[in-house]
Amino acid sequence: NLQDTYTLNNGVQMPGVGLGVYKADDGEEVTSAVRTAIDHGYRLIDTASFYGNERGVGEGIRESSMNQNDIFLTSKVWNDEQGYDETLRAFEASLGRFGFNNLDMYLIHWPVPGKFKETWKALERLYDERVIQAIGVSNFHKHHLEDLMKDANVKPAVNQVEYHPHLSQGELKPFCDKHDIRMQAWSPLKRGKLFDEPTVADIAREHGRTPAQIILRWDLQTGVATIPKSTNKERIVENADIFNFELSEHDMTRLKNMNIDDRTGPNPDEMF
Numbered sequence: 001n002l003q004d005t006y007t008l009n010n011g012v013q014m015p016g017v018g019l020g021v022y023k024a025d026d027g028e029e030v031t032s033a034v035r036t037a038i039d040h041g042y043r044l045i046d047t048a049s050f051y052g053n054e055r056g057v058g059e060g061i062r063e064s065s066m067n068q069n070d071i072f073l074t075s076k077v078w079n080d081e082q083g084y085d086e087t088l089r090a091f092e093a094s095l096g097r098f099g100f101n102n103l104d105m106y107l108i109h110w111p112v113p114g115k116f117k118e119t120w121k122a123l124e125r126l127y128d129e130r131v132i133q134a135i136g137v138s139n140f141h142k143h144h145l146e147d148l149m150k151d152a153n154v155k156p157a158v159n160q161v162e163y164h165p166h167l168s169q170g171e172l173k174p175f176c177d178k179h180d181i182r183m184q185a186w187s188p189l190k191r192g193k194l195f196d197e198p199t200v201a202d203i204a205r206e207h208g209r210t211p212a213q214i215i216l217r218w219d220l221q222t223g224v225a226t227i228p229k230s231t232n233k234e235r236i237v238e239n240a241d242i243f244n245f246e247l248s249e250h251d252m253t254r255l256k257n258m259n260i261d262d263r264t265g266p267n268p269d270e271m272f
Ligand code: NAD
Pocket: 019, 020, 021, 022, 023, 046, 047, 109, 138, 139, 160, 161, 185, 186, 187, 188, 189, 190, 191, 192, 212, 227, 228, 229, 230, 235, 238, 239, 265
């Protein structure tokens, strides 16, 4: 069910499915999506300083049927906020916008060259001070993780990266598995570009499920946490209703064979 969690490498429990809110407006749009998701069983919300909607996310959590303590809230430090002092300040600013005193997870949004190691030191400090339960990264390739871990005192708990049947991260996934870094899928639905793929459509028909549910179920069965975005109530409910069926080994192979290493977002190596 929706409370199914992964145990991160520091012992913290993280729900496998959450709501992503990129491009949801910082007003009634994001507040109502967050409230609706929580009231329908979601226990993880993924936002970022860059999304400009932390205020509305905090409001949605307060308006929901649950307490902040019951919700796993993630935010991220943006590229122009990186560096040691800058990150400490950015974190305080995020907390202020949420209206909370602590966060469950804080991620380095992108590996800004020459900056991300100092940024990590700030995250380690906040983690030691226990104002964040888990610290991690996003958009890190294997070589970024190797570089970071050479000097790190705390291993990243999570690497949030683009992941879907067209980009199944053949190099990064085994590396993360080996180091017990949980992968979390962003744009798990490739922003809607996979629903007409014959393989996805066929498997959906065979299970009497929607294409979105097939893709999100594939995430979980490959051991990857997932954060599909929607602000539409029916789709929010649909995207989390993936705990009462199972894809067969044959289905999993067919979905795996869809990989074409194709991104909908930028390649972290070409971003800077
Ligand atoms: P997504 O793959 O989750 O696709 C979202 C879009 O798919 C929605 O706008 C909607 O139009 C459509 N959709 C959703 N559910 C549907 C359904 N059941 N049926 C039909 N259409 C449906 O893309 P995303 O928003 O880019 O990614 C999800 C979340 O990942 C973001 O909101 C954000 O929280 C996170 N993210 C992180 C990074 C990063 O750099 N760390 C980058 C992009 C996104």
